[in-house]
Amino acid sequence: MTTGETMTLHLKVWRQRGPDQPGALTPYTVTGVSPDMSFLEMLDLLNEQLIERNELPVEFDSDCREGICGTCGLVIDGIAHGPKRACTTCELRMRNYRDGDTITVEPFRARGFPVLKDLVVDRGAFDRIISKGGYISVNTGSAPEANTIPVPKYKTEAAMDAAICIGCGACVAACPNASAALFVGAKVSQFALLPQGHAERKVRVVRMVEQMDTEGFGACSNHGECEAVCPKKISITYIARMRREYFKAALAGV
Amino acid sequence: MSEWFDIGENLLDGGVPPGAIEVKWDRYRSEMQLLAPANKRHYRIIVVGTGLAGASAAASLAELGYTVLNFCIQDSPRRAHSVAAQGGINAAKNYQNDGDSVWRLFLDTVRGGDYRSREANVYRLSELSSDIIDQCVAQGVPFAREYGGMLSNRSFGGAQVSRTFYARGQTGQQLLLGCYGALMRQVNAGRVRLFPRREMLDLVRVDGRARGILCRNLVTGEIERYAGEAVLLCTGGYSTVYFLSTNAVNCNATAIWRCYKKGAYFANPSFTQIHPTCVPQLGEVQSKLTLMSESLRNDGRVWVPSEPGDTRAPANISESERDYFLERLYPAFGNLVPRDIASRAAKKMCDEGRGVGPTGYAVYLDFSDAIEREGIDVIRERYNNLFPMYEEITGEDPYHTPMMIYPAPHYTMGGLWVDYNLMSTIPGLYVLGEANYSDHGANRLGASALMQGLADGYFIISYTMEHFLASNKREQVSTDHPAFAESEESIRREVARYLSHTSGKSVKQFHWELGRIMWDKVGMSRNAAGLREAIGEIRALRKEFHDHVHVPGTGEELNKNLEMAGRVADFFELGELMAIDALHRNESCGGHFREEYQTEEGEALRDDENFSYVAAYEYRGPDQKIVLHREPLKFRHAQPSHRSYK
Ligand SMILES: Cc1cc2nc3c(=O)[nH]c(=O)nc-3n(C[C@H](O)[C@H](O)[C@H](O)COP(=O)(O)OP(=O)(O)OC[C@H]3O[C@@H](n4cnc5c(N)ncnc54)[C@H](O)[C@@H]3O)c2cc1C
Numbered sequence: 001m002t003t004g005e006t007m008t009l010h011l012k013v014w015r016q017r018g019p020d021q022p023g024a025l026t027p028y029t030v031t032g033v034s035p036d037m038s039f040l041e042m043l044d045l046l047n048e049q050l051i052e053r054n055e056l057p058v059e060f061d062s063d064c065r066e067g068i069c070g071t072c073g074l075v076i077d078g079i080a081h082g083p084k085r086a087c088t089t090c091e092l093r094m095r096n097y098r099d100g101d102t103i104t105v106e107p108f109r110a111r112g113f114p115v116l117k118d119l120v121v122d123r124g125a126f127d128r129i130i131s132k133g134g135y136i137s138v139n140t141g142s143a144p145e146a147n148t149i150p151v152p153k154y155k156t157e158a159a160m161d162a163a164i165c166i167g168c169g170a171c172v173a174a175c176p177n178a179s180a181a182l183f184v185g186a187k188v189s190q191f192a193l194l195p196q197g198h199a200e201r202k203v204r205v206v207r208m209v210e211q212m213d214t215e216g217f218g219a220c221s222n223h224g225e226c227e228a229v230c231p232k233k234i235s236i237t238y239i240a241r242m243r244r245e246y247f248k249a250a251l252a253g254v
Numbered sequence: 255m256s257e258w259f260d261i262g263e264n265l266l267d268g269g270v271p272p273g274a275i276e277v278k279w280d281r282y283r284s285e286m287q288l289l290a291p292a293n294k295r296h297y298r299i300i301v302v303g304t305g306l307a308g309a310s311a312a313a314s315l316a317e318l319g320y321t322v323l324n325f326c327i328q329d330s331p332r333r334a335h336s337v338a339a340q341g342g343i344n345a346a347k348n349y350q351n352d353g354d355s356v357w358r359l360f361l362d363t364v365r366g367g368d369y370r371s372r373e374a375n376v377y378r379l380s381e382l383s384s385d386i387i388d389q390c391v392a393q394g395v396p397f398a399r400e401y402g403g404m405l406s407n408r409s410f411g412g413a414q415v416s417r418t419f420y421a422r423g424q425t426g427q428q429l430l431l432g433c434y435g436a437l438m439r440q441v442n443a444g445r446v447r448l449f450p451r452r453e454m455l456d457l458v459r460v461d462g463r464a465r466g467i468l469c470r471n472l473v474t475g476e477i478e479r480y481a482g483e484a485v486l487l488c489t490g491g492y493s494t495v496y497f498l499s500t501n502a503v504n505c506n507a508t509a510i511w512r513c514y515k516k517g518a519y520f521a522n523p524s525f526t527q528i529h530p531t532c533v534p535q536l537g538e539v540q541s542k543l544t545l546m547s548e549s550l551r552n553d554g555r556v557w558v559p560s561e562p563g564d565t566r567a568p569a570n571i572s573e574s575e576r577d578y579f580l581e582r583l584y585p586a587f588g589n590l591v592p593r594d595i596a597s598r599a600a601k602k603m604c605d606e607g608r609g610v611g612p613t614g615y616a617v618y619l620d621f622s623d624a625i626e627r628e629g630i631d632v633i634r635e636r637y638n639n640l641f642p643m644y645e646e647i648t649g650e651d652p653y654h655t656p657m658m659i660y661p662a663p664h665y666t667m668g669g670l671w672v673d674y675n676l677m678s679t680i681p682g683l684y685v686l687g688e689a690n691y692s693d694h695g696a697n698r699l700g701a702s703a704l705m706q707g708l709a710d711g712y713f714i715i716s717y718t719m720e721h722f723l724a725s726n727k728r729e730q731v732s733t734d735h736p737a738f739a740e741s742e743e744s745i746r747r748e749v750a751r752y753l754s755h756t757s758g759k760s761v762k763q764f765h766w767e768l769g770r771i772m773w774d775k776v777g778m779s780r781n782a783a784g785l786r787e788a789i790g791e792i793r794a795l796r797k798e799f800h801d802h803v804h805v806p807g808t809g810e811e812l813n814k815n816l817e818m819a820g821r822v823a824d825f826f827e828l829g830e831l832m833a834i835d836a837l838h839r840n841e842s843c844g845g846h847f848r849e850e851y852q853t854e855e856g857e858a859l860r861d862d863e864n865f866s867y868v869a870a871y872e873y874r875g876p877d878q879k880i881v882l883h884r885e886p887l888k889f890r891h892a893q894p895s896h897r898s899y900k
């Protein structure tokens with residue numbers, strides 16, 4: 001834990017007043033940044049300094065500020081969630097920067113994620129994809145006793161490795177094609193790995209993939225940029241699994 | 255007579271149905287009135303919140319055929335703060351054959367709540383706990399499992415049985431994604447309409463009943479009106495009244511507070527839980543405190559230097575110069591004493607000048623013995639994401655130097671008063687999850703909030719609400735009703751007021767200052783003088799806020815400072831009520847510790863004779879005194895005893 005010395009940083013921040021308005025990178029200087037601050041706390045500080053000067057604060061989304069809700073998400077110096085791997089924007093600490101650094105801050109950009117204001121984007125497309133099949137259809141009250149179906153530990157663990165997706169959208173922002181394949185692949189795989197998910201295995205993948213295409217996300221061409229920025233280190237092998245699931249379903253004529 | 259409130263003459267009745275506690279719920283729900291299945295779609299149900307309580311309720315009601323409107327502040331329902339819960343969820347499955355039962359979970363929860371909760375509600379919660387696990391597993395929640403494929407359990411929060419189900423350190427996330435999936439399935443079926451990025455700012459009552467809400471569209475700034483047959487508040491807790499807490503930055507009290515001002519009673523506002531194991535505050539501009547799972551206390555030993563003012567590095571402080579104070583004070587439970595006790599002990603050490611770290615407000619949580627005993631790899635596997643998370647925040651490696659921890663506001667047991675049906679004092683207004691006060695008394699046990707939110711949403715509300723709807727005539731209310739217009743007018747005035755200053759302190763600064771008062775004087779330990787000071791200081795600061803707060807931008811756009819202004823305005827009023835409640839309760843119980851009421855050894859001194867009741871406050875208007883109503887608590891099964899962890 002550090003105390004004492006603070007930094008002055010130069011920022012170039014994407015400002016855009018509304019969805020249909022033009023935007024631009026705007027320069028700001030923020031002073032008094034302590035190395036222990038998170039990146040978002042640094043932006044909080046900038047906003048306090050802007051309000052003091054009666055300028056409009058920079059709007060950005062955040063909630064849990066501990067890397068689990070998936071609300072935050074900025075492109076920092078060209079990288080979704082910034083320079084540290086396996087780390088969300090809210091978890092990134094300013095001790096990764098030096099006094100006098102210049103940092104460019106932009107929203108997650110993709111056709112599927114229109115900008116609402118400044119750094120805030122609309123990720124409603126993800127919800128619409130999930131609504132097409134990102135669940136097991138079981139009504140409340142109709143479940144069998146929990147230990148009725150044993151699930152091998154390695155399968156649960158593999159399902160969990162996919163289920164930890166926080167839905168932040170960094171994978172889309174990082175992909176040259178703005179593909180949502182990692183996001184969809186993770187959900188499809190979670191349920192394909194669990195016996196509870198088998199009944200709907202085929203329709204699920206087909207419907208989710210169709211919706212992904214409808215939303216305007218691009219095709220996956222195996223760049224792997226998504227895995228590199230994923231704060232939860234979700235592996236692109238789940239994309240391969242989704243493809244296999246999809247082909248099996250297609251062969252079965254779903 | 256109190257200078258702050260009048261006392262209601264009639265005692266409040268929780269409406270607990272008759273019959274033996276073991277069969278009460280079963281019999282009651284079997285005797286409830288039902289609606290014709292085909293009729294349900296004519297009923298519009300407003301569900302505010304998409305956390306475990308809200309999403310499970312919205313999905314379950316839609317499955318039954320109701321038309322559901324579901325609102326949340328975040329851009330997606332999946333981001334409600336339930337997502338952050340780490341440790342796990344309790345259920346009395348007794349899979350471990352270690353003596354657990356519905357009865358034991360019930361007794362533990364009542365005792366943990368320090369005998370300030372309603373027995374019948376707690377019993378029902380314990381009874382439903384097993385169904386929750388079944389439901390979640392069927393939804394594909396990847397709970398931890400043993401090699402044989404069966405579900406795994408751990409002991410949590412000082413429980414003597416292993417009844418906690420978990421999904422790594424992300425149990426809340428996985429449970430929430432389970433209900434979110436169920437919810438999205440109903441969205442797809444057209445039975446749920448989803449309204450993300452909306453903030454409920456008022457409740458509309460028509461002929462006394464809850465008949466609608468007003469929201470601000472957080473993207474366009476429009477004030478929107480929604481009417482329905484019932485309103486369910488599932489809006490979470492209010493720990494952010496302290497500014498710094500383990501809660502998300504958008505957690506707030508606005509929905510429940512505005513309903514309070516429309517006549518719903520607010521129960522036990524001062525009952526808050528301070529969690530002992532959080533990363534300490536590092537700087538002035540910090541926005542939140544991160545929880546380090548309670549499970550760390552299974553292996554970590556808590557200590558401070560024996561001498562005040564010892565600023566040497568921990569490695570240079572020898573064994574004999576360390577005070578493992580929890581082990582010393584509570585030899586029977588040691589580092590595993592309940593949250594409130596661990597928190598207060600840590601504060602005491604720091605107040606004695608023996609705290610560590612840059613601010614002196616931290617204690618060590620040391621894993622060196624466990625690492626030596628079991629090997630670094632075992633510890634690494636056991637706590638996989640926690641150590642790196644700590645290192646990320648603090649820049650220190652807890653495998654080689656002890657963690658520093660300090661208590662932080664975490665959970666609010668207080669909330670809107672509800673009866674056995676989860677209905678508030680406003681007919682048709684239901685309150686679920688952390689937003690109600692119901693099941694945790696003066697202190698919540700670990701892993702029981704997730705259980706409560708899901709019990710309320712999956713298994714209780716559909717019955718009790720249906721009974722209410724079936725016993726009342728259905729009359730459509732339109733959003734053209736004057737009550738909507740009136741409410742909209744008052745919201746517009748409020749928004750205009752916040753936007754009227756072009757200089758002055760920011761919302762965040764006011765919130766921070768309020769948080770300081772709350773933490774210092776209405777926090778972990780309280781005394782009458784401090785609480786009185788707090789009330790005065792809060793009032794003065796609130797006046798300054800309304801006269802001078804500077805909110806930039808306009809009301810017709812996405813404006814997060816404007817959103818926060820309304821929330822902070824409500825926190826001022828709630829903060830005052832918390833102080834009044836804490837001042838009135840001349841006893842110590844659970845998380846509420848009044849310094850005047852302690853044993854010689856410094857333990858909480860409960861006063862069952864005079865305070866065995868739920869304190870529920872009624873708002874009667876801006877210039878009127880509030881009224882304190884009491885719901886007496888009777889314990890027929892869990893006999894009140896004094897907790898001892900010595
Ligand atoms: C860090 C952390 C760890 C925890 N770990 C555990 C654990 O291991 N086990 C356990 O049992 N409990 C745990 N808890 C407690 C538990 O997570 C919460 O009590 C519980 O999840 C609350 O659920 P909820 O549905 O009541 O509210 P939330 O999940 O907070 O949801 C509130 C919802 O209401 C919406 N909302 C709020 N106000 C408005 C408004 N005015 N208008 C519109 N929408 C609104 C929000 O957008 C959100 O959708 C933990 C809590 C924290 C903070």
Ligand code: FES
Nearest residue numbers: 063065070072090
């Ligand atoms: S704010 Fe929740 S993940 Fe960053």
